[in-house]
Amino acid sequence: MSETFSEMLRCENQPAWSASVQHRFVRELCDGSIANRVMARYLIQDHRFLDSFLMLLGAAMATADTLQARLRLGRSAGFVSGEENTYFLRAFTALELDEAERDGAPDAAPTAGFKHLMQEAAASGSYAAVLAVLCVAEWLYLDWASQAVQPLPPNFVHHEWITLHDNPDFRVFVAFLRSELDRVGPRAANVASEFFCRAITLEKEFLDAAYA
Numbered sequence: 340m341s342e343t344f345s346e347m348l349r350c351e352n353q354p355a356w357s358a359s360v361q362h363r364f365v366r367e368l369c370d371g372s373i374a375n376r377v378m379a380r381y382l383i384q385d386h387r388f389l390d391s392f393l394m395l396l397g398a399a400m401a402t403a404d405t406l407q408a409r410l411r412l413g414r415s416a417g418f419v420s421g422e423e424n425t426y427f428l429r430a431f432t433a434l435e436l437d438e439a440e441r442d443g444a445p446d447a448a449p450t451a452g453f454k455h456l457m458q459e460a461a462a463s464g465s466y467a468a469v470l471a472v473l474c475v476a477e478w479l480y481l482d483w484a485s486q487a488v489q490p491l492p493p494n495f496v497h498h499e500w501i502t503l504h505d506n507p508d509f510r511v512f513v514a515f516l517r518s519e520l521d522r523v524g525p526r527a528a529n530v531a532s533e534f535f536c537r538a539i540t541l542e543k544e545f546l547d548a549a550y551a
């Protein structure tokens with residue numbers, strides 16, 4: 340069987356991909372041993388990129404070439420704006436982080452890098468560029484979350500961050516993003532490959548930054 344375009348990009352970006360999937364953050368999150376301050380640092384930074392992520396989803400809706408894709412992307416934007424947002428707020432409360440602590444910390448370099456990359460992809464007007472960044476952000480998370488061993492850790496701050504990225508709806512969404520990238524990527528291979536590579540590099544740096 341021949342390799343799909345998205346599989347080819349993932350292969351081309353080894354070992355960076357596996358370094359994220361097997362990252363210390365993922366290991367400690369999945370076994371529940373992660374320090375509260377590491378989880379807090381990670382979630383504060385992750386919450387920062389939600390705004391640019393929604394710009395990226397909006398750009399995907401604007402640049403998609405079919406109604407079916409726009410409808411699918413629209414549902415995902417609704418989900419990210421709803422349920423996931425309450426996870427962050429509940430987690431911030433559980434970790435006893437007040438607004439001053441959340442707002443006081445500056446953007447870490449990979450957070451700023453991600454915001455810039457997502458805004459650049461959104462402004463490019465290229466569906467392939469947007470899909471490449473979306474694909475890394477979502478597929479990488481499904482990849483590590485689906486390898487979590489049962490039973491998941493009892494703390495909701497840990498297990499919900501895993502199940503948010505490993506559930507039937509999310510699987511379908513990642514499969515959709517990959518099939519879209521497989522469909523339009525080969526026609527814009529250089530752009531897709533450049534954005535994919537920049538995104539995976541930042542994912543690894545983003546996880547490292549939680550321990551910095």
Ligand SMILES: Cc1ncc(C[n+]2csc(CCO)c2C)c(N)n1
Binds near residue numbers: 419504
């Ligand atoms: C650094 C970083 N990269 C990717 C994701 C994954 N992610 C971001 S928004 C979104 C959509 C709704 O779940 C998903 C899966 C993340 N959270 N943080």
